[in-house]
Amino acid sequence: MVVDKQKKSSAGRIQVFDTKEEIIYTFRNEKKEVPMEYYQTLSFDFAKGKVMSAPAFCQDIDAIHEIEVAVEKEHAANIETLRERLRMFPEGFYVVRQDLKILGYVESCLWNSENFSTFTEIKDFSEHHNPQGRILYVIYMAVAEGHRRKGYGSHLIERLKEYAEEKGLDKVQLVAGPGFLTGFYKKLGFKVVRKLPNFHAGFTGTLMEYKIKKCKMCKEESYLDR
Numbered sequence: 001m002v003v004d005k006q007k008k009s010s011a012g013r014i015q016v017f018d019t020k021e022e023i024i025y026t027f028r029n030e031k032k033e034v035p036m037e038y039y040q041t042l043s044f045d046f047a048k049g050k051v052m053s054a055p056a057f058c059q060d061i062d063a064i065h066e067i068e069v070a071v072e073k074e075h076a077a078n079i080e081t082l083r084e085r086l087r088m089f090p091e092g093f094y095v096v097r098q099d100l101k102i103l104g105y106v107e108s109c110l111w112n113s114e115n116f117s118t119f120t121e122i123k124d125f126s127e128h129h130n131p132q133g134r135i136l137y138v139i140y141m142a143v144a145e146g147h148r149r150k151g152y153g154s155h156l157i158e159r160l161k162e163y164a165e166e167k168g169l170d171k172v173q174l175v176a177g178p179g180f181l182t183g184f185y186k187k188l189g190f191k192v193v194r195k196l197p198n199f200h201a202g203f204t205g206t207l208m209e210y211k212i213k214k215c216k217m218c219k220e221e222s223y224l225d226r
C-alpha cells in the first residue's frame with residue numbers, strides 16, 4: 001500500500017490528532033484552532049517523513065486551498081468555504097500528508113439527493129449536508145501536481161468507501177469531470193448513473209455511484225427486527 005493509514009487505536013497523543021470527537025470539539029470550541037506547536041509535534045511524531053492519509057485539520061486549509069487554486073483557478077472554493085466544509089463534516093474530509101506538507105485532499109458531505117443536475121443547485125453544501133443522509137457525496141478531490149499517479153487519489157476515495165461501509169450507508173456518489181476521470185472512478189468500482197450536461201462551468205459531468213454491499217448478516221438482522 002502506498003499510503004500508511006493512521007490507526008485510531010494508537011495510544012497517547014495520536015488519539016488527539018485522529019479522534020473525530022476531538023476535531024469536532026475543536027470546531028465547536030470558540031478557539032477553533034489547536035495550538036500550532038501541538039500540531040507540529042503530532043505530525044512529526046507520527047509521520048516521520050512517510051506519506052500517510054489522515055483526517056484533515058483546520059491548519060491544513062491554507063495548503064488545501066493552494067492545491068485547489070492551482071487546479072480550479074477562478075472556480076476554486078475560497079478558504080472560508082473550505083473551512084466551512086471541514087466544520088460541517090470533518091469525518092469525510094481527508095488529506096494525504098508528508099509531515100506538514102499536504103499532497104492531496106478529498107472533501108464530502110452526507111445527503112439523500114439523487115435528482116440534481118447542475119452544480120449551482122448543490123453548491124451550498126453546508127445547507128444540503130444532512131448527518132442522517134444515506135449517501136456520501138464526494139464534493140471534490142485533488143492531488144498536487146508532481147505527486148500524481150502514485151495512488152494517492154485512489155487511496156483517498158478508498159478511505160471514503162471504507163467510511164461509508166463502516167457506517168452502513170447506501171452509496172458513495174460523485175460527479176466526474178471530463179477526460180480520464182470517468183475511467184479513474186470506474187477502476188475504483190463506480191458505475192455511471194447518467195450524464196449531466198452543463199453541470200458546471202460549461203462542462204458535462206458524469207454522475208457516478210459506488211453501491212455499498214450489505215452483508216448477509218445485516219440483512220438477516222433487519223429481517224429479524226421486523
Ligand SMILES: CC(C)(COP(=O)(O)OP(=O)(O)OC[C@H]1O[C@@H](n2cnc3c(N)ncnc32)[C@H](O)[C@@H]1OP(=O)(O)O)[C@@H](O)C(=O)NCCC(=O)NCCS
Nearest residue numbers: 071141142143148149150151152153154175176177180184
Ligand atoms: C484526479 C486526481 C485526484 C487523481 O489523483 P492521482 O493520485 O493522480 O490518482 P492515482 O494515482 O490514484 O491514479 C489511479 C489511476 O487513475 C488513472 N489516471 C490517473 N491520472 C490519470 C491521467 N492524468 N490520465 C489518465 N489516467 C489517469 C490511471 O489509470 C491511474 O492508474 P495508473 O497510474 O496505475 O495508470 C488528480 O489527477 C487530480 O488532482 N486532478 C485534478 C483535480 C481533479 O480533476 N479532481 C477530480 C474532480 S471530479
